[in-house]
Amino acid sequence: MAIRPVDSERCIGCGRCIRACPVDVIRLDVDTNKAKTIYPEDCMCCACCEDDCPVGAIYVSPEKHDPLMVSWR
Amino acid sequence: MEHMTCDVLVIGGGTAGCFAAVSAKKAGADVLVADKASGGYAGASIMASGFWSVFNPDWGMDYDATLCWINKNSSYLNNRDWTELFLRESWQTYLDLQDWGVPFPVPEKEIQSFFQKSIIGDDAAGHHDDDPHTHYGIVPLRHRAVTPALRNYAEGIGVHFLDRVMITDLLERDGRVFGAQGFPLETGKSFVIRAKATVLAAGRNYFKSPGMNISGQTGDADAMGYRAGAVLSGKEFPDMHMNIARHPMWKGNGEVYPAYFQFEDAMGRRLPNRGFDLSLASTIHAGYGPILWDFGKATENDLRAIDEYLKKRGNPKEIERVGLDPRGGGQYPMIGGAAAGGCQEHTAGLWPFDTDCASNLTGLYSAGDSCATWVWGAIVQGPPPGLAPAAITGKRAGKAAARFARASEAVELEGSELGVFSARAFRWLERKSGYDPRWVIQLLQNYMMPWYVLHIKSAERLTSTLELVRFLRGHMIPRMKAADPHELRLAHEADNMSLNAEMILRSSRMREESRGWHFREDFPSERDEWLAWVLIRKDENGEMVLSRAPVPEQWRPSVGTAYASRWLAWEHPHGEEEQKWQYGL
Ligand SMILES: Cc1cc2nc3c(=O)[nH]c(=O)nc-3n(C[C@H](O)[C@H](O)[C@H](O)COP(=O)(O)OP(=O)(O)OC[C@H]3O[C@@H](n4cnc5c(N)ncnc54)[C@H](O)[C@@H]3O)c2cc1C
Ligand code: SF4
Ligand code: SF4
Numbered sequence: 001m002a003i004r005p006v007d008s009e010r011c012i013g014c015g016r017c018i019r020a021c022p023v024d025v026i027r028l029d030v031d032t033n034k035a036k037t038i039y040p041e042d043c044m045c046c047a048c049c050e051d052d053c054p055v056g057a058i059y060v061s062p063e064k065h066d067p068l069m070v071s072w073r
Numbered sequence: 074m075e076h077m078t079c080d081v082l083v084i085g086g087g088t089a090g091c092f093a094a095v096s097a098k099k100a101g102a103d104v105l106v107a108d109k110a111s112g113g114y115a116g117a118s119i120m121a122s123g124f125w126s127v128f129n130p131d132w133g134m135d136y137d138a139t140l141c142w143i144n145k146n147s148s149y150l151n152n153r154d155w156t157e158l159f160l161r162e163s164w165q166t167y168l169d170l171q172d173w174g175v176p177f178p179v180p181e182k183e184i185q186s187f188f189q190k191s192i193i194g195d196d197a198a199g200h201h202d203d204d205p206h207t208h209y210g211i212v213p214l215r216h217r218a219v220t221p222a223l224r225n226y227a228e229g230i231g232v233h234f235l236d237r238v239m240i241t242d243l244l245e246r247d248g249r250v251f252g253a254q255g256f257p258l259e260t261g262k263s264f265v266i267r268a269k270a271t272v273l274a275a276g277r278n279y280f281k282s283p284g285m286n287i288s289g290q291t292g293d294a295d296a297m298g299y300r301a302g303a304v305l306s307g308k309e310f311p312d313m314h315m316n317i318a319r320h321p322m323w324k325g326n327g328e329v330y331p332a333y334f335q336f337e338d339a340m341g342r343r344l345p346n347r348g349f350d351l352s353l354a355s356t357i358h359a360g361y362g363p364i365l366w367d368f369g370k371a372t373e374n375d376l377r378a379i380d381e382y383l384k385k386r387g388n389p390k391e392i393e394r395v396g397l398d399p400r401g402g403g404q405y406p407m408i409g410g411a412a413a414g415g416c417q418e419h420t421a422g423l424w425p426f427d428t429d430c431a432s433n434l435t436g437l438y439s440a441g442d443s444c445a446t447w448v449w450g451a452i453v454q455g456p457p458p459g460l461a462p463a464a465i466t467g468k469r470a471g472k473a474a475a476r477f478a479r480a481s482e483a484v485e486l487e488g489s490e491l492g493v494f495s496a497r498a499f500r501w502l503e504r505k506s507g508y509d510p511r512w513v514i515q516l517l518q519n520y521m522m523p524w525y526v527l528h529i530k531s532a533e534r535l536t537s538t539l540e541l542v543r544f545l546r547g548h549m550i551p552r553m554k555a556a557d558p559h560e561l562r563l564a565h566e567a568d569n570m571s572l573n574a575e576m577i578l579r580s581s582r583m584r585e586e587s588r589g590w591h592f593r594e595d596f597p598s599e600r601d602e603w604l605a606w607v608l609i610r611k612d613e614n615g616e617m618v619l620s621r622a623p624v625p626e627q628w629r630p631s632v633g634t635a636y637a638s639r640w641l642a643w644e645h646p647h648g649e650e651e652q653k654w655q656y657g658l
Binding site: 019020021022023024027038039041042044045046047048051060062 | 110111114115116119120217236237258259281283286287288289319320322324390391394395396511559562563
């Protein structure tokens with residue numbers, strides 16, 4: 001959930017998603033020069049990375065892990 | 074270990090940090106901005122997609138009427154010096170944005186008509202609304218366009234940005250702050266930045282609540298200021314932002330709310346004040362949940378208004394992400410704690426001892442959400458605008474810091490100091506085993522985020538929660554284990570958030586009254602003796618001490634006049650009538 005693995009076929013290694021992520025979820029893999037989600041569990045679903053990726057290599061699902069539990073139903 | 078020096082160090086590169094950096098640079102200082110994410114791409118600033126607030130008499134706004142309205146809406150807890158600075162300086166900050174290349178979605182000429190038609194007087198759907206914005210102007214913003222442009226401009230004039238460097242603590246000796254310490258997220262190497270003057274502009278505290286895109290704001294500024302000996306204030310007034318439960322991170326909400334606020338409780342009653350207050354929490358507390366945003370009741374006029382907003386400002390991708398379909402007539406459950414743990418914009422933070430944002434520590438200034446200007450006081454009706462005040466405090470702090478730097482000598486590190494600073498910063502990395510910082514954060518969320526702790530308060534619940542938080546601070550925090558620099562950042566954040574939690578709980582317990590967005594079930598009304606601010610600091614023994622600073626006599630309302638004329642009683646949540654149904658009292 002939240003950020004899905006980066007589509008490495010598309011990724012051109014520009015680093016914009018890394019700059020866009022406020023909470024350090026994504027890093028650049030130095031060997032492949034592609035973006036990689038290293039800490040997906042810390043993703044807050046803001047989709048800034050997805051918005052900034054020039055080649056559409058990122059998809060962020062709005063659901064974070066489990067559906068948010070609300071007090072009243 | 075890497076050593077760096079500069080005249081002015083700005084911690085945090087949001088709106089306040091960028092404005093501070095630019096004004097310090099223009100005053101001749103050599104400026105470094107350190108950000109734990111990327112300066113210009115993080116903080117509340119990058120998520121703020123609504124409006125830049127301005128006061129401009131040329132748009133037909135009246136200075137005295139606006140000031141009077143803000144005083145009332147602040148329940149007289151505003152620091153009037155800062156409210157007046159907002160009235161006098163906000164327009165210039167908007168002109169600065171234009172000069173510095175910030176793009177706006179609506180052309181200048183259209184802004185006036187947009188705001189007159191939609192915000193002042195009648196809105197696009199023909200509702201007359203007594204929105205707080207009636208009293209000042211608001212310029213629509215393009216999402217994620219402001220701070221990236223500010224950063225660009227700042228770099229253009231020679232400001233240096235250190236990205237992805239987590240600042241952990243201020244360097245302080247005998248009440249003099251001379252820079253900060255931190256580490257880059259990639260290498261985890263120790264960074265020591267010595268500065269003649271330091272501006273803390275690292276935003277607010279939230280508890281990484283599952284909403285509002287605020288997981289990066291963990292009260293680091295307030296925590297490091299507190300540890301260094303700064304006086305803080307404003308922790309008892311919570312932020313009340315709400316959002317839809319399906320996707321509480323939705324940043325496009327501002328595109329639809331202004332056109333159509335129809336929040337209802339389970340009995341089908343419309344919530345007052347557009348939900349930007351205690352009404353969500355109190356409705357749940359009184360047993361009338363859930364709260365639904367009901368598009369089934371939208372008239373054709375409403376739908377046209379929504380379309381117009383979306384056309385002008387909407388991000389279609391966002392709407393799709395959220396699955397919002399206004400014309401489909403759905404009911405969307407709302408959550409009230411989308412901003413859980415945050416204090417109101419510019420209420421909590423370091424106490425500014427003058428209008429240059431100086432703290433009580435020599436060489437330390439604060440700006441933006443880290444500076445407790447109390448510009449909007451206790452807030453009765455929100456949301457309060459944070460961006461323009463962040464720019465105003467940033468400009469003032471940056472300029473004053475540059476002036477201070479020019480007149481002072483660099484401070485050298487002494488003997489064992491570095492070892493002491495480093496040991497604190499890296500202690501969680503060195504442990505072989507320990508608690509996972511993420512788990513500690515989750516515990517803290519469970520303690521702090523329920524509405525009956527943070528929003529609908531009582532002495533007993535505050536005291537019990539304080540016990541839990543104290544235990545967490547004493548037992549879990551020292552025993553966390555960070556596997557790498559990323560987790561080390563999380564460990565620092567957990568420590569900082571829990572310190573903020575303690576400040577919130579203690580201040581909330583001390584204020585034995587209800588005012589604006591601070592509500593105490595056991596003291597449900599305003600009490601005139603609480604026309605005062607709570608100040609927080611660390612004493613010589615390292616204990617947290619709270620004190621009370623009365624609002625100056627000349628800023629108080631006349632207590633001889635009737636309640637209704639002193640406050641905005643018609644919309645005030647602590648009037649008797651409202652209490653009856655809102656709180657089930
Ligand atoms: C979702 C949302 C919408 C909003 N909408 C509006 C609006 O429409 N209009 C309005 O006027 N106000 C709005 N506000 C309020 C406004 O955004 C804030 O008041 C304002 O952005 C504060 O700016 P700042 O520079 O003080 O802090 P921030 O923008 O939060 O910047 C703080 C910076 O400090 C960095 N930082 C934090 N800790 C550290 C550390 N330890 N080391 C290094 N760097 C650190 C962060 O990464 C960040 O870049 C909104 C707030 C939110 C959350
Ligand atoms: S959605 Fe936001 S938090 Fe998640 S990886 Fe992308 S930028 Fe980071
Ligand atoms: S923004 Fe897109 S292309 Fe650039 S590094 Fe990230 S995933 Fe790759």
